[in-house]
Amino acid sequence: MFFESFLLNLAVLAALIVALIFDYVTKFFSYWYIRHVPYKSPIPFFGSDYHRVLNLKSQSEEVNQLYSKYPNENFVGTIKSRIPELIVKDPDVIKKLLSADFSNFHCRGIELDKSRDVCIRNNLFYAEGEKWTLLREGLESLLNNIDCELEVRLHDCLSGTNGNVNVQQLLSEVLDTLFKDFLFEGMDDGLLITNTRKSIQNRTYMEKFKSYLKEIFPSLYVLFRLVTIPEQLTARTKETLSRSKLLMQIRKIGLTEQINDNCRKGDNSRKVSEMEIAYSMVCLFITEGYIPCLNLITSLLFELARSPQTQETLRNCPISDVDYLDLSIKEALRLHCPYSTITRKCVKSYQIPDNGMVIDKKITVTVPIEAIHKDPKHYKEPHMFNPVRFLENEDVSRHPFAFLPFGAGPRKCIGEHLAMKIIRKVTMAILKKYKIEVTETTPQKLPVTDHNFMKIIKTEIWLKFTPLQST
Numbered sequence: 470m471f472f473e474s475f476l477l478n479l480a481v482l483a484a485l486i487v488a489l490i491f492d493y494v495t496k497f498f499s500y501w502y503i504r505h506v507p508y509k510s511p512i513p514f515f516g517s518d519y520h521r522v523l524n525l526k527s528q529s530e531e532v533n534q535l536y537s538k539y540p541n542e543n544f545v546g547t548i549k550s551r552i553p554e555l556i557v558k559d560p561d562v563i564k565k566l567l568s569a570d571f572s573n574f575h576c577r578g579i580e581l582d583k584s585r586d587v588c589i590r591n592n593l594f595y596a597e598g599e600k601w602t603l604l605r606e607g608l609e610s611l612l613n614n615i616d617c618e619l620e621v622r623l624h625d626c627l628s629g630t631n632g633n634v635n636v637q638q639l640l641s642e643v644l645d646t647l648f649k650d651f652l653f654e655g656m657d658d659g660l661l662i663t664n665t666r667k668s669i670q671n672r673t674y675m676e677k678f679k680s681y682l683k684e685i686f687p688s689l690y691v692l693f694r695l696v697t698i699p700e701q702l703t704a705r706t707k708e709t710l711s712r713s714k715l716l717m718q719i720r721k722i723g724l725t726e727q728i729n730d731n732c733r734k735g736d737n738s739r740k741v742s743e744m745e746i747a748y749s750m751v752c753l754f755i756t757e758g759y760i761p762c763l764n765l766i767t768s769l770l771f772e773l774a775r776s777p778q779t780q781e782t783l784r785n786c787p788i789s790d791v792d793y794l795d796l797s798i799k800e801a802l803r804l805h806c807p808y809s810t811i812t813r814k815c816v817k818s819y820q821i822p823d824n825g826m827v828i829d830k831k832i833t834v835t836v837p838i839e840a841i842h843k844d845p846k847h848y849k850e851p852h853m854f855n856p857v858r859f860l861e862n863e864d865v866s867r868h869p870f871a872f873l874p875f876g877a878g879p880r881k882c883i884g885e886h887l888a889m890k891i892i893r894k895v896t897m898a899i900l901k902k903y904k905i906e907v908t909e910t911t912p913q914k915l916p917v918t919d920h921n922f923m924k925i926i927k928t929e930i931w932l933k934f935t936p937l938q939s940t
Contacts, residue, residue: 493551500553501546504826507539508546516548518685527919528684529809529839532556536840544826547835550685554833560870562821563836566813567870568878575880578814578833580687586696587745588752591728593883594922599731607724608750608883614718615651615887623898633908636767636930641666643895644759652754653713661709666755668698672920672927680921697752707744716747756921758884761807762891764925768805769798769896771915772854774905774932779856784900796856798892802874804854805915808923809839811876838873839924847871899934906933 494513501508509517520526526534535545535556543559557563566574581595589595593604626643648662679697682690710716719725725743732740773780779797786793812835815828828834843851847867848858875882882888899905910931918927 495551497551497553498548500548504546506544506546506555506826507542508548509535511548514550516550516552517554518547518549521681521685529917529919529924532810532835532837533840533843536837536844549833552831552833553829554835555828556835556837558837558841560841560868562824563873564870564877565822566834567811567836567876567880570819571878571880573817573819574813574815574834576814576816577812577880578831579683579812581683581691584687584691585694586690587701587748588697588756589749591741591746591749592753593750594753594757600728603724603727603731605883607719607722607746608753610722611715611718611750612884612887614714623895627898627902630903630934631936632933633931634934636770636932637763637926638929640763640766640895644763644891647891648754648759652715652751653709661706661751662755662759665698665751666759669752669755669760670925683921702744702748706748710744710747710751713747715750716743719743719746719750754884756923757882758888760925761923762888764923765798765801765805765807765888766892766895767926767930768915769801769892770899770905770932771911771930772801772804773797773900774907774911776854777906779854780900780905783897793856794893794897795889796859798889798896799859799872799874800854800856803842803848803872804852805917806838806842806874806924808874808876809837809919811836811838811873836873841871841873844871901937903934903936906935908933 491513495511498511498516511517512519518528520531521528535547536558539545543557543562545556545558547554547556557566576597577595579595581589582597582600584590584595591600591604593601593608596604623643626646627639630639645663645666652662679690679695682693682695720743725741725746728746729740773783783794783797812833815830815832815834818830819828820826821828841847845851848871870877875885875888908931912928912930915926915930916928917924919925
């Protein structure tokens with residue numbers, strides 16, 4: 470004992486423990502100050518992220534606010550829990566980080582590769598290193614073999630639509646059918662696509678809490694063995710997967726064996742089954758394909774309902790001429806991008822060329838896509854829906870990395886081509902059959918919120934669908 474009194478010794482010990490904990494959680498709080506980078510002041514245990522912990526604002530809102538607060542700065546610093554994070558605003562620097570110097574920033578830094586969640590463990594979005602390479606090659610092979618003939622299915626799904634319509638419900642019926650055809654050739658009688666989609670869209674308080682842990686404290690998500698969907702790989706799910714086009718392709722390219730060989734090289738003895746890989750890919754198609762398409766088409770129809778002239782221009786375009794439709798989709802992607810940010814972790818110390826800024830190893834870098842898309846420096850009247858801003862003569866002076874709805878570089882969205890094809894086909898099928906108008910309940914502005922790493926429309930959107938006389 471240091472002192473004769475037991476209580477005094479206990480008090481000193483408690484004070485030392487508190488001091489050590491405080492030092493641990495505040496170790497990097499002056500990180501940006503000494504580097505002369507403007508930053509948001511952190512608080513112990515939460516860092517600069519207390520707004521999300523206390524449900525004061527979403528991560529997207531916070532990043533957008535910090536972006537606007539320092540209009541003349543290329544970088545803004547924050548503290549995520551206790552680890553420094555850098556918001557990069559300069560498109561030239563973003564190009565280097567995502568593309569030219571990708572080898573320094575190939576890691577997302579999500580660190581969920583050891584999760585017990587089957588939806589995540591072999592999911593391309595969360596994978597790193599050689600596993601990411603193997604999964605990407607496997608998914609590319611699958612996408613190249615997808616038959617995307619949509620017209621007949623679209624006609625059946627839209628038949629009978631009239632009057633005020635819940636847009637998300639209508640589009641969910643359409644996309645459920647399309648994705649069943651892509652992955653199961655219409656034989657998903659166990660409703661795997663529909664049930665998985667509904668489970669992922671579920672936004673209970675527990676799901677929000679798990680989403681928060683997944684983003685901010687992934688180690689706790691792994692430690693507590695949390696999962697996205699409670700019942701994974703049930704007997705019915707395995708039966709549906711067993712006759713899927715997806716599983717056939719996985720077997721054809723030997724993806725399971727390649728991943729297990731990679732696990733052995735990395736001293737990870739746990740093998741994965743072909744069912745786990747197939748289920749992870751189904752979840753990937755839904756989280757990174759289905760749901761973004763659902764929200765983007767809803768957003769596009771919402772904007773077209775408020776812009777009758779644009780809608781009429783699209784409707785009267787020749788069938789072979791998709792240019793104006795592409796412009797409208799680009800503008801919807803700009804205004805309502807599926808992901809408000811892209812994050813990367815620096816895997817080794819990196820100095821930005823022609824700049825004194827040094828990004829240390831393990832620092833997370835955030836690219837504020839939504840804020841860039843709505844920056845008046847890049848887009849005039851950025852909050853207006855104006856497809857013609859993407860015409861070549863309007864677009865030529867804009868930095869190519871000021872438009873990043875699908876990301877950029879080697880980790881750019883692998884399903885961009887398929888997503889754009891779905892969005893074009895579904896949108897034109899609707900416009901050729903219906904005139905779309907707002908209703909009394911249609912909001913003036915789309916209500917969006919963060920969901921895991923993406924943005925979603927958080928309430929039902931109702932629009933009026935009036936069949937055209939010629940249909």
